[in-house]
Amino acid sequence: MELFFKLAGMALFVLMLPIFYRLIAGPNAMDRILAVNVIGTKTTVLLVIIGMIFARVGMFVDFALAYALLNFIGSLAAARYYHQDRLRQERGAS
Amino acid sequence: MIILQITGAILVILGLVFFLGAAVGVVRFPDFYSRMHAAGKGDTLSTILMLLGIVCFLIADVPWAAVIHGDFSLLVEPILTSIKVLMIALLIMVTSPTSTHALMQAGYDSGIKPHLSEADDDSTPSDEETPTP
Amino acid sequence: MIAVFDICILIFLVAIAIIALSVKDLLASAMILGIYSFLMCLLWAEMGAVDVAFTEAAVGAGVSTVIMIATVYQTSRKSSD
Amino acid sequence: MAPMKIVALITVIITGGLLLYATGDFPAWGDPLSPANNSALSRHYIEQSRVETAVPNLVTAVLADYRGYDTMFETVVVFVAGLAILAVLGQGTSRERAAIQRSAERYQERDMINIMTARLIVPVLQLFSLYVLAHGHYSPGGGFQGGVMFGASFILIALAGGLPEALSRLSIPGALLLAGLGVLLYGGTGLVCMMLGQNFLDYHILHRLLPATDAVMARYHAMLIVEIGVAFTVTAIMFIIYAALSSRGRMTGGL
Numbered sequence: 001m002e003l004f005f006k007l008a009g010m011a012l013f014v015l016m017l018p019i020f021y022r023l024i025a026g027p028n029a030m031d032r033i034l035a036v037n038v039i040g041t042k043t044t045v046l047l048v049i050i051g052m053i054f055a056r057v058g059m060f061v062d063f064a065l066a067y068a069l070l071n072f073i074g075s076l077a078a079a080r081y082y083h084q085d086r087l088r089q090e091r092g093a094s
Numbered sequence: 095m096i097i098l099q100i101t102g103a104i105l106v107i108l109g110l111v112f113f114l115g116a117a118v119g120v121v122r123f124p125d126f127y128s129r130m131h132a133a134g135k136g137d138t139l140s141t142i143l144m145l146l147g148i149v150c151f152l153i154a155d156v157p158w159a160a161v162i163h164g165d166f167s168l169l170v171e172p173i174l175t176s177i178k179v180l181m182i183a184l185l186i187m188v189t190s191p192t193s194t195h196a197l198m199q200a201g202y203d204s205g206i207k208p209h210l211s212e213a214d215d216d217s218t219p220s221d222e223e224t225p226t227p
Numbered sequence: 228m229i230a231v232f233d234i235c236i237l238i239f240l241v242a243i244a245i246i247a248l249s250v251k252d253l254l255a256s257a258m259i260l261g262i263y264s265f266l267m268c269l270l271w272a273e274m275g276a277v278d279v280a281f282t283e284a285a286v287g288a289g290v291s292t293v294i295m296i297a298t299v300y301q302t303s304r305k306s307s308d
Numbered sequence: 309m310a311p312m313k314i315v316a317l318i319t320v321i322i323t324g325g326l327l328l329y330a331t332g333d334f335p336a337w338g339d340p341l342s343p344a345n346n347s348a349l350s351r352h353y354i355e356q357s358r359v360e361t362a363v364p365n366l367v368t369a370v371l372a373d374y375r376g377y378d379t380m381f382e383t384v385v386v387f388v389a390g391l392a393i394l395a396v397l398g399q400g401t402s403r404e405r406a407a408i409q410r411s412a413e414r415y416q417e418r419d420m421i422n423i424m425t426a427r428l429i430v431p432v433l434q435l436f437s438l439y440v441l442a443h444g445h446y447s448p449g450g451g452f453q454g455g456v457m458f459g460a461s462f463i464l465i466a467l468a469g470g471l472p473e474a475l476s477r478l479s480i481p482g483a484l485l486l487a488g489l490g491v492l493l494y495g496g497t498g499l500v501c502m503m504l505g506q507n508f509l510d511y512h513i514l515h516r517l518l519p520a521t522d523a524v525m526a527r528y529h530a531m532l533i534v535e536i537g538v539a540f541t542v543t544a545i546m547f548i549i550y551a552a553l554s555s556r557g558r559m560t561g562g563l
Contacts (some may be wrong), residue, residue, distance in 0.1 A: 001151065004103060006229070008144075011110050013235045018117040020239075022129070023262075024246055029255040030126050030201045036258045037193055038120065038133050040288070042113070043265040044182060045144050050273050052148060053229065054337065058171055060272060061178045062440065062447055063281040067268075068182045069433050070289035070460055072189035074261055076422060076467050077293040079196035080563045081254060081300050082203040083419075185432070192425040199419065233331040241324030248316060275337045277448040278367040281440075285453045289460040290546055293467070297554035297563055 102150030125209030134194035397557030451538030459546030490540030
């Protein structure tokens with residue numbers, strides 16, 4: 001079972017590589033923020049998987065939960081930034 | 095209990111398959127909105143499936159032989175942990191679509207045009223900000 | 228075998244640091260520093276420093292990204308170098 | 309590429325290579341022969357902290373009891389950082405604030421979905437942060453982490469519903485009062501220890517004040533009081549930093 005979770009964690013790391021490609025090559029900032037969002041969600045799973053590998057899930061699940069709660073704030077802030085930026089430009093134009 | 099472990103393994107592998115779909119979609123799709131579509135759906139579903147698989151493993155790990163003999167105190171910690179993992183799945187089910195929605199709105203606000211034409215489909219998958227209509 | 232995790236996370240850390248330095252857009256750079264913090268949290272957790280990992284998760288996931296975005300909003304967006 | 313960038317790249321690559329090289333030498337988790345266990349002091353912490361303080365989480369015991377000065381002045385540093393941000397950004401003239409408020413009101417459009425999700429998440433976040441604060445003796449966590457998460461819940465309210473919405477729940481004077489109260493709670497615990505005839509932050513004498521506790525449990529409970537003080541300060545200062553930075557000190561408009 002430990003080996004299974006190690007392989008699953010490695011598979012998650014390998015599957016993150018395409019997302020990293022989008023992070024490096026993304027044509028504009030929004031694509032990079034998308035990649036950040038995907039990697040942030042996957043980090044929660046990776047934390048729980050590391051807990052399974054060490055057989056101490058009760059300890060690791062606490063900050064996986066904190067992560068799942070807080071990860072949402074970053075993308076919300078980016079969305080607010082673009083919204084306010086557009087409003088500011090419209091205000092400047094009119 | 096071996097059945098629960100096999101179920102858990104299948105769920106984790108299924109989650110990895112969905113995440114592979116999301117990763118391919120993020121690389122291959124032509125414009126920001128379709129990439130966001132792949133990332134949002136595949137990511138949320140794969141996360142939830144993998145967490146459910148981990149819950150199956152946690153329940154299979156409980157020493158059921160001792161519990162059946164009346165030692166219920168062994169049940170407390172695994173069930174608490176399982177509830178927390180299920181809580182993570184629930185919260186991701188709520189927050190991840192919301193952040194996808196917020197980022198979609200942000201893409202609209204920042205003036206990204208969707209990729210509409212069929213003509214330049216195979217020329218450049220990673221388009222610039224304003225494709226020709 | 229757990230050392231493979233270490234090496235994966237450390238290579239990703241170096242890659243993320245280089246990307247965050249080379250991106251001109253400061254908003255994207257702030258978000259990429261968020262990934263740096265995610266990977267740092269994974270590294271602490273995987274090395275056994277669980278309290279430090281919790282601090283990194285609490286500060287890096289929510290607060291520091293938001294504060295950097297707020298600062299970018301009040302200053303200019305493009306890097307000047 | 310500019311020469312400074314090449315220097316930075318080389319530094320990053322060398323540091324990363326050294327870190328990768330060093331990963332082979334890590335001791336396993338819980339290895340009794342790891343170099344961190346060699347000195348007499350760390351062996352004392354590992355063997356005696358459970359006996360002396362009754363706290364299972366070694367990190368909390370070291371952080372809040374054995375190294376109480378360290379944590380106290382960290383709290384003071386956080387407090388002073390918040391005060392410095394408020395002092396540097398200033399408040400702007402009242403006319404400027406009124407202008408920002410008028411334009412912000414005219415262009416106010418908030419997203420309904422974000423507000424609803426924030427309403428759903430904020431109680432869970434606050435409850436979980438209180439759990440992290442109270443359960444810090446048994447699992448990772450404690451005052452700092454719980455405080456940061458509680459402050460993040462106010463930031464979430466400000467992002468979803470606007471800065472005035474969050475300021476109506478925790479105003480800036482109220483936040484400053486809360487931050488000062490946290491430092492006072494920490495320092496006051498130390499002073500009470502001094503008044504009872506012991507050293508500063510030497511908690512075990514507090515069993516005379518706290519009901520029905522012996523010297524060991526007095527240290528256990530005093531650590532909880534101290535962590536609550538840290539959480540107060542960190543909560544208030546995180547929110548103050550966000551509110552001041554996102555609105556340039558004007559406390560209206562903003563993100």
